[in-house]
Amino acid sequence: HSHSHSPMSTRRRHVGNRANPDPNCCLGVFGLSLYTTERDLREVFSKYGPIADVSIVYDQQSRRSRGFAFVYFENVDDAKEAKERANGMELDGRRIRVDFSITKRPHTPTPGIYMGRPTYGSSRRRDYYDRGYDRGYDDRDYYSRSYREMFMTLGIL
DNA sequence: GTTGAGCGTT
Numbered sequence: 001h002s003h004s005h006s007p008m009s010t011r012r013r014h015v016g017n018r019a020n021p022d023p024n025c026c027l028g029v030f031g032l033s034l035y036t037t038e039r040d041l042r043e044v045f046s047k048y049g050p051i052a053d054v055s056i057v058y059d060q061q062s063r064r065s066r067g068f069a070f071v072y073f074e075n076v077d078d079a080k081e082a083k084e085r086a087n088g089m090e091l092d093g094r095r096i097r098v099d100f101s102i103t104k105r106p107h108t109p110t111p112g113i114y115m116g117r118p119t120y121g122s123s124r125r126r127d128y129y130d131r132g133y134d135r136g137y138d139d140r141d142y143y144s145r146s147y148r149e150m151f152m153t154l155g156i157l
Numbered sequence: 158g159t160t161g162a163g164c165g166t167t
Contacts, residue, residue, distance in 0.1 A: 018164080021164090028163090028164050028165090030161095030162080030163060030164080031161070031162080031163085032161095033158095034158080034161095035158070055165080055167090056165095057163095057164085057165050058165095058167075060166090060167090063167095066163075066165085067161065067162085067163075068162095068163060068164070068165080069165090070164080070165070094161085097163095099164085101164060101165090102164060103164050103165060104164095104165090105165075105166090106165045106166045106167090
């Protein structure tokens with residue numbers, strides 16, 4: 001058995017990939033009509049359970065919808081239900097695709113920054129970007145590698 | 158109200 005892939009050998013925390021997203025409260029909705037609003041989505045998806053939030057992704061310059069959105073349920077079970085039932089449904093003339101989101105949130109750009117070396121062993125440093133939201137995805141890798149560049153890009157450094 | 162695959166930095 002030359003290439004047995006043992007589950008124990010992998011360090012990486014399991015996260016869903018593009019093809020098989022893990023069940024999760026956040027649903028990605030794709031293929032939307034440009035005229036579908038967050039209110040519309042809320043109306044449709046609230047049939048399956050309480051919604052925490054809905055956000056359509058807009059193009060930065062044109063301000064138009066990019067045709068996809070994220071719907072946050074309060075319960076995973078409702079999210080599962082909604083994913084099953086709403087996937088492939090027609091909305092404003094378009095067939096929409098619904099899946100569990102693989103990402104959680106847009107990146108929160110600027111916390112109060114620590115200029116020092118990123119020390120991920122110490123749990124203190126994490127409060128800057130820890131507050132508030134559901135992290136969960138691969139935030140550790142994300143931040144550890146590139147946050148200095150990110151801030152430079154933003155002109156903070 | 159053009160186009161259509163897409164996982165996001167209001």
